[in-house]
Amino acid sequence: MSALSALPQDLPPLLWSGLVSGCLYGLGALGLVMVFKSSKVVNFAHGNLAGLAAFLVYGFSSGVLLNLSWGSAVALALGLTAIIGVLGYAVIAPLVFKSDLTSTIATLGIGLILQGTIQIVFGAEIVSLELPIPSFGFGLGSLRITAYDLTVLAVTALMIGGLFFVIERTRLGIAFRAVCSNPFASRVCGLNLRLVHLFSWVSGAVLGLVAALLIVPTTFLSSTTVASFMLTAFTAAVVGGFSSLPGAAVGGIVVGIAMNLFSFYVSPEFMNTFLLGVIMLTLNFFPDGLLEKAAGGRV
């Protein structure tokens, strides 16, 4: 009863912080969905690569590897992450057209290698990685909005806006959509499938890096936080239908809010079990994702 009467007090902050973290899950899920749509591979190395990228930023800016400013550390890590993304695709390139499952297994191999690299270079230590943003905040009713929240929303809007601009307005984006809807016909028309695949893998890696950088200040960075982030991104992708880009973004927000409500009202300890439940229920009742009817077939 008391929970019910406190609802107007509790709910807005829960929804708000769910929205903020949900944006980041959405970014993670977008990378997965782009790779899956174009090359039909479920990239299990996605989370490991994002984790390695965040660790690289930490290593370059903290003096473990180099002693750079935050901005140049991010730029360097971004370049390296893109290169690793390309390398990862190059390794499994011979498998991509053979079977979805074989190439999916191969991405697990890449993920294991990346995970091992994190453990060897950075050890099992738990580090914190802050964003260089001023710490201010203001209240709005029972809400407290911080600079971090606004940064996350702005960056997400920028990333998604940029991505959709590329996909909707540029030649590369048209090629991407063509390959997603019919790889064979696009090949007949002379499109370079590998180039489109590379575009999606590199964008996925960059999206993963951005999401990881933004999510780390709310938790810590360790080689295990990555796995749970990856699971959340996967759940968001499943909720969104796994082959719909708007679905992934919306799925991320839905999952973020649902997780917040679950951890506040039920239990914070069984988060992964909750995500399992969400995945199973979605697969059973909305096999094509929540946006199945709303979004139609495009993008």
Next chain:
Amino acid sequence: MDSSRKQQVAVSELVHPKGAIRSPARPLPELRNLRTWASLLVVAVLAVLPALSGSFLLYSLSLCFANALAVLSVSVLVRYGGEVSIGHSFFVALGAYSVAILEKHFGLGLWISLPAALALGFVAGLLFAIPSRRMSGIYLAVASMALALCLPELLIHMERWTGGFEGLYISRDLVPGVSKAGQRYYLALAALVLVCLALAHFRGSRQGMALLLARAHPRAAEAFGITRSWARISIFALSATLASLSGAVLAFASSTVSPNSFTLWSGIFYLVGSVIGLQGTSLIAALIGGGVITLIPQYLASAGDYVPILYGAALLIVTLVANSGSGLRRFLPGKAA
């Protein structure tokens, strides 16, 4: 002359289409005989080994056998279902913890807890496979990742039953009066050999053929009344039962269960073992897979951080070689089905 030979080839391709079901007599009869003899030899050597060797080797071999069973369960799923699971650690843990919990809280021995573990594994596999029955295999892979990740938190927070972080011990003997190491070893070996025999029989049985048909030619199978979703659910339930058996054997052989042995990584490692054994369901393939995932962490304990890299590289290399053109594939044993 030449063209008539080509025609013959074409006709034989029709009878035995590539990648489709073939009769149990696989590539060459001589090769098959050779394999049978090799398996018999391996079993004979393993059966007399306890008389010759120390107890640590027996202990790690028992763990190998238990892990080989888990690897088999993954291979069965890939072979017959064309599906990948990285969450089989859940079903292994289910089997292991049912043995431990039935002993701790109800005082029941393996004679009762082993069948109970099998039944639980079957039901859990059934329940897990139902939501994704109509979807492509990748959804099952994603869901299985969630399954593996939720396991540790369930085990840790249901402390009253599972013993939390510390886990539980298993001390009851299967046969009182026989040496502990001996009965652990022979139970694991017997379970592995029996499962391999059963799988060899299953391969040629009506049910096995039906599942293979459902995988290779879903529409033809449907014409025979075998729906794809039925095939997928049943093969997953079978595989989960095997995994649960592996867990029960693992718990008995190692005499302890704890959440540490059932993480997402163990689920991935079972898949690594299965891929390294070329997803074979024979005794030798299972032993290779189980051996690799058991012995490498044990003997490379000092280089623990390199194990993921090693496994990842092995996974990539084996998958790439097995799927490369005919040039390299010649060196691999026949890959039917």
